[in-house]
Amino acid sequence: MKKMDLQQFLGKLKALPPAQLFAILGIGAAALIALDVFFIARPQVRSIVLLNDKARQLKADIKTLSDNKQRLPQFRSNLDTVRRQMKDFDAMVHKEDEVPAVLRIISTFANEYGVKIDQLVPQKSDGVVLVKNAEGQYSSLSILVLARAGYHDLGRFLNRLQQEHVFWQLEAVDIAADAREVSRHVIKMQMKILVLGGTAQK
Amino acid sequence: MIRLNFIPEQQRPQRSGIVGEYFGGVPGEVLAAALLALVGAFILMHAALAGIAVYKLASHKILEVRWNSMAEDKKVCDGIADELKAIQARLNSLRPIISVPQLHWARLLNELSDSVPKGVWLREILFERGAMAIYGSSVSKMQTEMVETGNFVAALKEKPTIKEGFTGVDIDSIQRRENAAVSIADFTLKAKRK
Numbered sequence: 001m002k003k004m005d006l007q008q009f010l011g012k013l014k015a016l017p018p019a020q021l022f023a024i025l026g027i028g029a030a031a032l033i034a035l036d037v038f039f040i041a042r043p044q045v046r047s048i049v050l051l052n053d054k055a056r057q058l059k060a061d062i063k064t065l066s067d068n069k070q071r072l073p074q075f076r077s078n079l080d081t082v083r084r085q086m087k088d089f090d091a092m093v094h095k096e097d098e099v100p101a102v103l104r105i106i107s108t109f110a111n112e113y114g115v116k117i118d119q120l121v122p123q124k125s126d127g128v129v130l131v132k133n134a135e136g137q138y139s140s141l142s143i144l145v146l147a148r149a150g151y152h153d154l155g156r157f158l159n160r161l162q163q164e165h166v167f168w169q170l171e172a173v174d175i176a177a178d179a180r181e182v183s184r185h186v187i188k189m190q191m192k193i194l195v196l197g198g199t200a201q202k
Numbered sequence: 203m204i205r206l207n208f209i210p211e212q213q214r215p216q217r218s219g220i221v222g223e224y225f226g227g228v229p230g231e232v233l234a235a236a237l238l239a240l241v242g243a244f245i246l247m248h249a250a251l252a253g254i255a256v257y258k259l260a261s262h263k264i265l266e267v268r269w270n271s272m273a274e275d276k277k278v279c280d281g282i283a284d285e286l287k288a289i290q291a292r293l294n295s296l297r298p299i300i301s302v303p304q305l306h307w308a309r310l311l312n313e314l315s316d317s318v319p320k321g322v323w324l325r326e327i328l329f330e331r332g333a334m335a336i337y338g339s340s341v342s343k344m345q346t347e348m349v350e351t352g353n354f355v356a357a358l359k360e361k362p363t364i365k366e367g368f369t370g371v372d373i374d375s376i377q378r379r380e381n382a383a384v385s386i387a388d389f390t391l392k393a394k395r396k
Contacts (some may be wrong), residue, residue: 010223018226025233031241036244044251051258058265068279075282082289089300090294133295151315159308168299170307172330185296190330194299 018130091165093194099141102193105166110147113157115187119146136198140168145189148178154187233324303367303396311365317357321350334368340387347387351376355391368393 013021049184068075103120110117111144121144131138149157154175161167221229293300311327314336318324324338340347340354351373358371360366374390 013225014223016226021226032240040244041251044248044255048251048255048258051255051262055262055265058262058269061273062265062269065276065279068283069272069275072279072282075279075286077270079282079286079289082286082293085293085300086289089296110363130299131296138296138299151215151311155308155311158311160309164305169302170305170329171305174326174328174330176328200248 087166088167092168093138093196096195096197099193099195102166103143104142105159105164106145106191109157109160109164109166110149113149113160114153115149115157117145117147119144120136130194132198136196139195139197140192141195142171143167143191143193145187145191147187148181148184149187150183151175151185154185166193168194273311294327303318305367305395306363310367313361313363314343314358317354317361319350319357320352321347322354334393334395336391336393338389338391341381341384343384345385347378348376350388351387358391358393367396369396370394 013024016024099122103122106120107117109115123142123144129137129139129170147154158170170189171192172188174186174188176186178184178186225233244307263355314324314327317340321342322338322340324336326335326337328335328337340350340355342350355371355373364371371391374392376387376389378385378387380386
């Protein structure tokens with residue numbers, strides 16, 4: 001039956017005028033190509049392109065990682081620097097309830113270096129909000145320090161305070177010769193300390 | 203073309219294909235060959251694509267193995283990068299506080315005292331609102347008190363803390379007064395914070 005059908009089909013083809021025959025053959029070939037391209041070749045090419053992209057990305061990642069691995073000592077050093085910076089900063093920050101402790105530290109160091117403190121007054125009304133972030137509210141608190149000390153004792157005292165990150169800034173300093181005692185100076189300082197309020201620091 | 207076939211027409215077997223037939227003047231064999239060539243080309247093309255895909259897959263697998271072998275390094279690098287990023291983000295949020303330039307007071311006081319030449323003494327050092335004023339006096343029997351004041355300013359200008367933290371040091375005022383056998387110059391120096 002099938003053989004007969006093919007015979008009939010070929011017979012019909014033979015009977016067609018050449019132009020029509022070639023048009024049909026051309027259309028048939030084009031359809032075959034189109035079917036192949038759309039349903040077989042395209043998915044194949046797509047998967048190759050996809051693999052190519054993945055490989056390219058992987059290659060780039062490997063290169064970046066290799067470069068990073070070579071620069072690891074530099075990254076570690078950068079990390080140490082920012083860690084130290086952060087540690088110094090954190091040491092400078094005091095919680096609101098730590099203000100009396102800060103005053104005590106100032107007095108202790110003053111005693112240690114022969115600085116005679118006449119007055120130590122935290123000026124709470126001067127609190128200025130510097131930064132507000134997720135950690136809380138950072139503000140500065142001024143502390144007025146009135147003292148008497150020798151010039152070099154004062155230097156040592158300030159050095160210790162700065163080393164221990166007790167204050168953030170010295171807003172104002174007045175060192176004047178003491179008329180009553182030549183070797184001592186009358187000192188008036190406006191220290192600013194950093195206070196973290198609101199959420200707990202860590 | 204001459205066809206030789208001695209079998210009578212009626213007894214010849216019926217052709218079932220296109221061989222020996224003509225389609226629009228083109229032999230059936232040519233059409234069949236063309237069709238086969240087309241199919242062959244398709245098969246070749248797909249085989250080539252499959253080959254490329256296998257090659258790419260193999261390359262990708264090799265890269266994946268290499269990538270997996272670097273997992274430990276990646277962990278270390280990522281750890282450092284994440285921590286750096288987190289600290290830097292925190293530092294950025296604290297920039298208004300951190301960016302305020304700090305003055306090393308002990309060093310500044312040390313350099314001030316080191317710069318004072320013979321015959322010069324300081325009466326007051328006042329620092330407020332980002333400016334420093336130095337009040338002092340200079341005494342000389344040889345009437346070189348003005349020169350000594352100038353020397354003091356020049357020495358101060360060379361000190362690292364002054365160079366780094368201040369825009370410079372200037373004489374704001376200088377006043378000479380006679381005092382018995384010596385002459386004294388009272389001076390005021392000004393230095394502004396950078």
